[in-house]
Amino acid sequence: MTDASQLGFANLPFLAHRKSVKKGFEFTLMVVGESGLGKSTLVQSLFLTNFFGNKNNPPAIERISQTVSIDATTVDIEEKGVKLRLTVVDTPGFGDAVNNTQCQLQQGTLCNNWQPVIDYVNEKYEQYLRDESGLNRRNIEDHRVHCCLYFINPIGHGLKPLDIEFMKQLHHLVNIIPVIAKADTLTAPELKKLKLRVMQEIRDNGIQVYTGEGDDDDEAEFRELRESMPFSIVGSNTLLEVNGKRVRGRLYPWGVVEVENKDHCDFVKLRNMLIRTHMQDLKDYTQDMHYENFRKKKLIEGSPGHHSMANVVTAAVSGGPDKTMVAKEREMDELRRQMAMLQAQLAAQQNTV
Ligand SMILES: Nc1nc2c(ncn2[C@@H]2O[C@H](COP(=O)(O)OP(=O)(O)OP(=O)(O)O)[C@@H](O)[C@H]2O)c(=O)[nH]1
Ligand SMILES: [Mg+2]
Known part of the structure; x- marks a missing residue:
């Protein structure tokens, strides 16, 4: 069993292999979506909770400014002698409604907001491919993006045309997990309705989000994943006092919405899924499907x-x-x-x- 301050990745079955234990493993998560939806705040929430064992040393509250470039942060975590190198890639949000409308009017088409993101993902595949065919193949560092959290606006009543287009550009390249941003701004029934609507639109538009394969052993986990999708997210870089405990949360006149409370949002569920139950599956899918497609395309182009x-x-x-x-x-x-x-x-x- 793992206690709350541990991630539990040390117990992953694939780590039974001595080599993985010695070498450690790498995982990269990316956040994308409209500007102002709380992507950077979530990244900070991920890095600042007791997730990384630094609960006794809460950092000063910082104002998060708008993200202007793709920015990767890496942290090395060790648990029971097992090393995890986690990288989170923050991306600039794409424009507000006004800018997008102007863009559509000017160009007669939607802005190509996704190109830097696509370039980033491809660059990492490219680098891996180069290293794989090089002399130092045993010590390749894996910087490929294993999972992309796609942020959905809570007040949009569903997906916007840009969301659909963006996800369509990405879904054959990287594992997408959709999340409802700023879930604290919705009531429980509103959230439920929006979740159903988003999943329906994802299906209707033929967008393939990550759901895992699921076999008999982990059927329950995969079912839970599918039922929670899109995960509702609340991010905060503020520590508040609730019942004598310091928690990361957002303060309202009627109370506190806690980031790490399962009754308030799906943050903990998502974190467990990423780090504990589905990390290896996300890595395998990246290797077997997305990277393999990339490699084949390169082979054809290069022949x-x-x-x-x-x-x-x-x-x-x-x-x-x-x-x-x-x-x-x-x-x-x-x-x-x-x-x-x-x-x-x-x-x-x-x-x-
Ligand atoms: N109500 C609420 N506000 C949030 C949440 N997460 C972030 N915010 C606030 O939303 C604003 C924008 O947050 P950011 O994290 O900068 O958003 P972003 O998606 O990184 O924006 P860009 O960098 O422009 O793409 C800040 O004022 C945050 O405090 C949330 O879960 N709920
Ligand atoms: Mg940002």
């Missing part, structure tokens, strides 16, 4: 017959007879990649002899 390959792909898509050609090209690419890796390994061995 000598890229242009003829593009024609082959087009022919195959349009129902032409060359589907086997595409498969053969892919096989060849894979062989080329494996050859390159073997050569790199051989070279590394020769260097160490």
Whole structure:
């Protein structure tokens, strides 16, 4: 059992492997969404709660200013000798309604707010791919984004066109978990209604959010995840006194909304899910689906017959007879990649002899 001040990642089954224990593991979380929805506040809430064992040393309250660039913060956490390197990537929120309208009017299309985010995710895949085919393959640092929290405006009565477009641009690239921002501004029935509406819109628009695969063993956990989605979030960088205890929360005339109270919002549920129950699954899905797609695309782009390959792909898509050609090209690419890796390994061995 873990006590409240521990994250519980030391008990993850995959850590039974001695190597993982020694080396530790890496996890990167990204926050995206409209400006002013509390992304930076949540990042701070994540880093400042007793989550990281610093409950006896609460930091001074700081005013959070608007985020203007993509900003990654990394913390090393150790629990029972197991190391976790957690990185949280904060991104600038996209514009307010006025700016977006102007943008649509000027360009006849929605602003391309997602490009820096997409570039960031791709850059990390690119870096991993380079390292993977390099000589120092054993010590690769994994900076890939394993999970993206997508913030939804609580007063929007559902998804905005920009949310839909943004998520569509991202869902094949990274695991998306939608969250309702500033949940303290809604009543319980309003929140319930909004949650249902958002999930319906996500389904209607063919957006694939992360729900985990789920097998018999962890069925209950996956069910809980699906039922809680989109998670309701309250963030705060203020410590308040409630019943003699110092808690992170937001003060209202009628009382305090506590970030870490399960009856007030889903913050703790989300945190447990990310760090304890679904971290490995999020990492696996990133590796097996998102990164693998990226790698294949790169192989096709990088192959000598890229242009003829593009024609082959087009022919195959349009129902032409060359589907086997595409498969053969892919096989060849894979062989080329494996050859390159073997050569790199051989070279590394020769260097160490
Ligand atoms: N009511 C309420 N207010 C919040 C919550 N989280 C943040 N805020 C407030 O919302 C304002 C904006 O918060 P930020 O964390 O800067 O928002 P952001 O999403 O990072 O904004 P950008 O950096 O512009 O993208 C601040 O005044 C916060 O105190 C919340 O859960 N509930
Ligand atoms: Mg911010």
